[in-house]
Amino acid sequence: MRNFIWAVVAAIGLATSAGADALKLAVTTSFHNSGLAEVLLPEIQSDLGMEVQLLVVGTGQAIRLGEAGDVDAILVHSRAAEEAFVAAGHGPHRREIMYNDFVFVGPGDDPADVKQAKTAPEALGRIAQSEAVFVSRGDDSGTHKKELSLWAAAGVAEADFGSWYRAVGAGMGAALNTASGLNAYILADRASWLNFRNRGDLGLLLAGDPVLFNQYAYLPVNAERHPHVRADLATQLEGWLVSEKARDLINGYTINGEVLFTFNAVR
Numbered sequence: 001m002r003n004f005i006w007a008v009v010a011a012i013g014l015a016t017s018a019g020a021d022a023l024k025l026a027v028t029t030s031f032h033n034s035g036l037a038e039v040l041l042p043e044i045q046s047d048l049g050m051e052v053q054l055l056v057v058g059t060g061q062a063i064r065l066g067e068a069g070d071v072d073a074i075l076v077h078s079r080a081a082e083e084a085f086v087a088a089g090h091g092p093h094r095r096e097i098m099y100n101d102f103v104f105v106g107p108g109d110d111p112a113d114v115k116q117a118k119t120a121p122e123a124l125g126r127i128a129q130s131e132a133v134f135v136s137r138g139d140d141s142g143t144h145k146k147e148l149s150l151w152a153a154a155g156v157a158e159a160d161f162g163s164w165y166r167a168v169g170a171g172m173g174a175a176l177n178t179a180s181g182l183n184a185y186i187l188a189d190r191a192s193w194l195n196f197r198n199r200g201d202l203g204l205l206l207a208g209d210p211v212l213f214n215q216y217a218y219l220p221v222n223a224e225r226h227p228h229v230r231a232d233l234a235t236q237l238e239g240w241l242v243s244e245k246a247r248d249l250i251n252g253y254t255i256n257g258e259v260l261f262t263f264n265a266v267r
Helices: 001-013 029-034 034-048 057-066 079-087 120-130 142-153 173-183 190-194 231-241 244-252
Strands: 019-030 051-059 073-076 095-107 134-136 165-166 185-189 202-206 212-222
Touching: 001 019, 019 029, 019 057, 019 231, 029 034, 029 051, 029 173, 029 185, 029 190, 029 244, 034 051, 034 173, 034 231, 034 244, 051 057, 057 079, 057 142, 073 231, 079 142, 079 165, 079 212, 095 120, 095 190, 095 231, 095 244, 120 142, 120 202, 134 173, 142 185, 173 185, 173 202, 185 190, 212 231, 231 244
Parallel strands: 019 051, 019 073, 134 165, 134 185
Antiparallel strands: 073 212, 095 185, 095 202, 095 212
């Protein structure tokens, strides 16, 4: 497992240079796919002299890495899992940094009439009733956890999923590519969707339901439980992430004039 994880680090070109302070940060694939990391990391390096090694995984895996002390901090988006992480003593606290929302994406002809739905659970109910193809990340990520909670709210049990339900067990970018290839419905975070280029016939069909709110939070790993973690660097990074500079960079990050994230950290 660790060899695979560090291969991911090397693949995204963030291996640490000799002598540099390095912090290991597990982040969600949705955050990485948004492109925001490419904006923030050079500024962190410039301001703090810190090189951040990103481990790009789903929220569930990021939390497990934090529990094992394999990273110094995590940046994820599943509040219930984050609060459980802190309550179990794996981290001293969670710090909200920014938010966006989840959106429903699907084929242009919209066979399940998702555009007519008033709420996210209603949209999923329409998809299940019509048995239109739906792609799930299926990877215990924050997006997958949100999707499952919405199916439950729609009154659709996992036992009801048929051949129309395609769980890919992959990150947001790979799942979107699968949905594009199958011309299928998918739940995506807005940032990943805006930064996605291989859209095919897919379009945004439903957004704006308050239940689709998507909060990202930063959680340092408990150094009392894992003395080897770089708590000093984790604290420095947290201070930077809630700074005015981070606020301006996050709020100013747009694609085709559309904002991907909104900063909401409390200093």
